[in-house]
Amino acid sequence: MSQGITIALDAMGGDRAPTMVLRGAEIALERHPEARFLLFGNEAQIAPLLAKLPRLQRAATVRHTEERVLDDAKPSQALRSGRHTSMRLAIDAVAEGHADGVVSAGNTGALMAIAKFVLKTLPGIDRPAIAAFFPTRRGESVMLDLGANIECDAENLVQFALMGDVFARTVLGLTQPTVGLLNVGSEDLKGNDAVRGAGSRLRGGNTPINFHGFIEGDDIAAGTVDVIVTDGFTGNIALKTVEGVAKLFTESLRASFRYSVLARIGYLFARGALKKLAARIDPRGYNGAMFLGLAGIAVKSHGSTDAFGFANAVGVAIDLKVNGFMEKIRDELARLNQVPQNPQPQRSAAL
Amino acid sequence: MSQGITIALDAMGGDRAPTMVLRGAEIALERHPEARFLLFGNEAQIAPLLAKLPRLQRAATVRHTEERVLDDAKPSQALRSGRHTSMRLAIDAVAEGHADGVVSAGNTGALMAIAKFVLKTLPGIDRPAIAAFFPTRRGESVMLDLGANIECDAENLVQFALMGDVFARTVLGLTQPTVGLLNVGSEDLKGNDAVRGAGSRLRGGNTPINFHGFIEGDDIAAGTVDVIVTDGFTGNIALKTVEGVAKLFTESLRASFRYSVLARIGYLFARGALKKLAARIDPRGYNGAMFLGLAGIAVKSHGSTDAFGFANAVGVAIDLKVNGFMEKIRDELARLNQVPQNPQPQRSAAL
Numbered sequence: 108m109s110q111g112i113t114i115a116l117d118a119m120g121g122d123r124a125p126t127m128v129l130r131g132a133e134i135a136l137e138r139h140p141e142a143r144f145l146l147f148g149n150e151a152q153i154a155p156l157l158a159k160l161p162r163l164q165r166a167a168t169v170r171h172t173e174e175r176v177l178d179d180a181k182p183s184q185a186l187r188s189g190r191h192t193s194m195r196l197a198i199d200a201v202a203e204g205h206a207d208g209v210v211s212a213g214n215t216g217a218l219m220a221i222a223k224f225v226l227k228t229l230p231g232i233d234r235p236a237i238a239a240f241f242p243t244r245r246g247e248s249v250m251l252d253l254g255a256n257i258e259c260d261a262e263n264l265v266q267f268a269l270m271g272d273v274f275a276r277t278v279l280g281l282t283q284p285t286v287g288l289l290n291v292g293s294e295d296l297k298g299n300d301a302v303r304g305a306g307s308r309l310r311g312g313n314t315p316i317n318f319h320g321f322i323e324g325d326d327i328a329a330g331t332v333d334v335i336v337t338d339g340f341t342g343n344i345a346l347k348t349v350e351g352v353a354k355l356f357t358e359s360l361r362a363s364f365r366y367s368v369l370a371r372i373g374y375l376f377a378r379g380a381l382k383k384l385a386a387r388i389d390p391r392g393y394n395g396a397m398f399l400g401l402a403g404i405a406v407k408s409h410g411s412t413d414a415f416g417f418a419n420a421v422g423v424a425i426d427l428k429v430n431g432f433m434e435k436i437r438d439e440l441a442r443l444n445q446v447p448q449n450p451q452p453q454r455s456a457a458l
Numbered sequence: 459m460s461q462g463i464t465i466a467l468d469a470m471g472g473d474r475a476p477t478m479v480l481r482g483a484e485i486a487l488e489r490h491p492e493a494r495f496l497l498f499g500n501e502a503q504i505a506p507l508l509a510k511l512p513r514l515q516r517a518a519t520v521r522h523t524e525e526r527v528l529d530d531a532k533p534s535q536a537l538r539s540g541r542h543t544s545m546r547l548a549i550d551a552v553a554e555g556h557a558d559g560v561v562s563a564g565n566t567g568a569l570m571a572i573a574k575f576v577l578k579t580l581p582g583i584d585r586p587a588i589a590a591f592f593p594t595r596r597g598e599s600v601m602l603d604l605g606a607n608i609e610c611d612a613e614n615l616v617q618f619a620l621m622g623d624v625f626a627r628t629v630l631g632l633t634q635p636t637v638g639l640l641n642v643g644s645e646d647l648k649g650n651d652a653v654r655g656a657g658s659r660l661r662g663g664n665t666p667i668n669f670h671g672f673i674e675g676d677d678i679a680a681g682t683v684d685v686i687v688t689d690g691f692t693g694n695i696a697l698k699t700v701e702g703v704a705k706l707f708t709e710s711l712r713a714s715f716r717y718s719v720l721a722r723i724g725y726l727f728a729r730g731a732l733k734k735l736a737a738r739i740d741p742r743g744y745n746g747a748m749f750l751g752l753a754g755i756a757v758k759s760h761g762s763t764d765a766f767g768f769a770n771a772v773g774v775a776i777d778l779k780v781n782g783f784m785e786k787i788r789d790e791l792a793r794l795n796q797v798p799q800n801p802q803p804q805r806s807a808a809l
Contacts, residue, residue, distance in 0.1 A: 243706070244706055244709070254642055257642065257649065257650050258650055289695060290695075291605055291608065291690070291691055291694040291695065298608065298691070299608050299609055299691060323694075323695070323698050324694065324695040324696065324697065324698025324699035324700075324701070324702060325698040325699065325701050325702030325705070326702065327699055327702055327703075328699070328702035328703045328705065328706040329702055329705075329706070337695075339642070340642055340649070340650060340692065341691065341692055341695055343642040343674075343675065344640060344641075344642065344674070344675040344688075344692055344695075344696055345675065345695055345696065345699050346675065347674050347675025347676040348675035348676065348678055348679070348696050348699045348700060348703075349675075349699060349703050350675070350676050351675060351676030351677065351678055351679035351680055352678075352679045352699075352700050352703040352704060352707075353703060353707075354676070354679065354680075355594070355595055355679040355680070356703075356704075356707045356739075358595070359735055359738070359739070360711070360735065363728070363731040363732055363734065363735045364728060364731065366730075366731035366734070367730065367731055369727045369728065369730060369731075370727065370728040370730065370731035370732075372724075372727045372728075373723075373724040373725065373726070373727030373728025373729070373731075374724065374728060375724070376720045376721065376723045376724030376727065377714070377715060377720065377721040377723075377724025377725060377728065378724070379717075379718065379720060379721065380714040380715065380717035380718055380720075380721035380724075381714055381721075383714065383717070384710055384711065384714045387710070388707075388710070
């Protein structure tokens with residue numbers, strides 16, 4: 108168990124858990140045969156499912172618990188009274204060094220609260236943020252925060268920019284990702300105090316970040332920057348707005364092809380190309396939001412996803428481990444934190 | 459000129475002005491033969507264009523000015539030194555009773571600043587908001603504020619809800635539109651102070667509004683409510699996010715049909731149905747954002763639109779006049795303002 112990569116799974120989190128979680132782990136295992144899993148949940152439910160997934164059975168260890176975090180549990184309540192839940196035990200496994208990361212499709216607020224309490228935040232980070240990537244005209248971009256922090260100041264946004272930069276380099280493999288601040292216009296004076304303050308600090312150049320400047324809502328899908336930084340209120344609404352529009356388009360397109368006999372025939376011809384498009388915009392392909400800023404890898408899967416989507420969330424956790432995300436972000440933060448601690452005069456930093 | 463409806467047009471505002479403005483007015487005239495236009499702008503440029511549009515020529519009067527508001531002018535600068543610009547004179551025409559409404563595709567900030575200064579806000583309204591409608595799964599919804607107010611308190615949001623309600627009844631013809639507050643979750647405790655405060659007041663039932671509660675980003679495209687209320691920062695980003703995703707989808711779909719010979723053949727069969735879809739989501743069909751809360755009808759067109767899109771913005775101004783929007787919103791505000799002025803004890807309002 109000590110070799111390779113071990114991921115702790117909250118087997119009881121998600122609308123179709125534990126079946127979806129186990130089938131998802133099986134798919135992830137096909138892609139990452141080196142992975143091992145710790146499955147936290149009800150053994151009576153898990154064992155018969157595992158029996159039908161022999162590959163996963165060989166790569167997994169079940170840690171039994173009867174308790175789980177309910178979908179409507181308040182974060183504070185899940186934190187106080189949920190010490191034996193599958194979610195808590197899976198996070199504990201990371202803190203105790205038994206696993207390299209945790210993936211859960213359960214209650215988002217509870218997962219963030221417990222992960223923050225158990226794993227702690229990294230030095231130099233005040234608040235963790237939720238980050239995810241999604242398709243754009245140019246490829247893929249990362250956006251954060253997606254809802255962990257409803258109100259943010261300039262310092263929070265600068266920290267998000269830094270974490271997003273390391274995340275994009277690690278998961279998207281970019282050497283110098285561009286970072287943009289989501290705003291209502293591109294001019295320096297636009298926006299609220301937090302955005303203007305963060306913009307001025309990032310333009311100041313005291314960070315290793317390749318700062319593009321302010322971007323607007325239409326830049327998200329255009330892929331104008333690799334990393335989109337915003338507060339959790341705006342980010343959550345922007346992300347869900349994208350999801351809603353994508354769903355409406357897919358439905359409308361489907362309805363169009365059912366509209367007439369001619370359209371149905373047209374679909375038969377164009378099917379191959381349309382399936383390629385559908386695969387590219389399939390939200391399951393982008394499932395797996397990372398809790399950035401914690402001293403451990405914690406990935407949140409959509410609660411309503413299926414095995415294919417869950418496998419992608421597991422893949423995010425594995426990629427973060429394989430690519431040394433934790434080491435890179437610790438290095439970056441240590442480097443940044445040296446600046447104010449530096450006894451030399453400020454101007455020497457510009458040399 | 460005193461009969462029918464007269465719309466003042468800023469003939470010099472917009473990327474392709476004045477040609478786009480004049481051709482747009484010609485299209486609007488085909489739909490609303492009763493309309494008359496006051497065209498503010500450079501007569502030397504306008505006259506030769508009008509000569510080619512005989513229908514518009516008969517319905518329009520040119521008011522010559524050499525000045526115009528530049529696209530990069532600051533609102534304060536346009537307000538102070540732009541007294542003879544085509545935009546200012548068009549707004550003045552509404553204030554002086556020569557026109558029933560104004561439409562401009564020029565500088566948004568300048569248009570809002572000048573319109574607010576010249577037309578004034580309605581009694582009971584602290585800040586005007588920008589509202590527009592767009593396609594959803596259920597039909598059409600209205601969203602406001604789309605960028606006039608970067609930071610809003612609970613009272614502003616309640617006023618926006620009221621204005622959006624009257625707007626939806628007037629322009630969409632709904633008898634009892636549902637109103638939702640954009641938030642990061644549907645539970646009462648979610649969101650920032652402004653959203654929670656406005657939610658609690660709207661739930662309180664002291665308004666004539668059919669309040670649905672909090673909605674999330676994906677409810678925008680789903681058409682969960684008829685009126686979406688949010689602050690100008692979030693609303694601007696949500697609107698532009700929708701536009702960006704819609705553009706990406708349209709482009710991706712087009713690329714899919716060019717992907718292979720089979721796909722091209724498929725397109726030929728499905729073309730009729732796809733064109734119907736394209737027409738429904740054409741952003742030009744939803745051009746025309748209303749400045750709500752002013753003592754006069756002022757509509758902003760996208761600067762980059764074409765004649766077809768500009769005609770739709772003109773149509774919004776005409777619809778607002780024909781359907782008595784100004785009278786309705788004044789009545790509604792007077793009714794609401796009676797509540798605090800009412801000398802009877804509070805509890806009598808609940809009877």
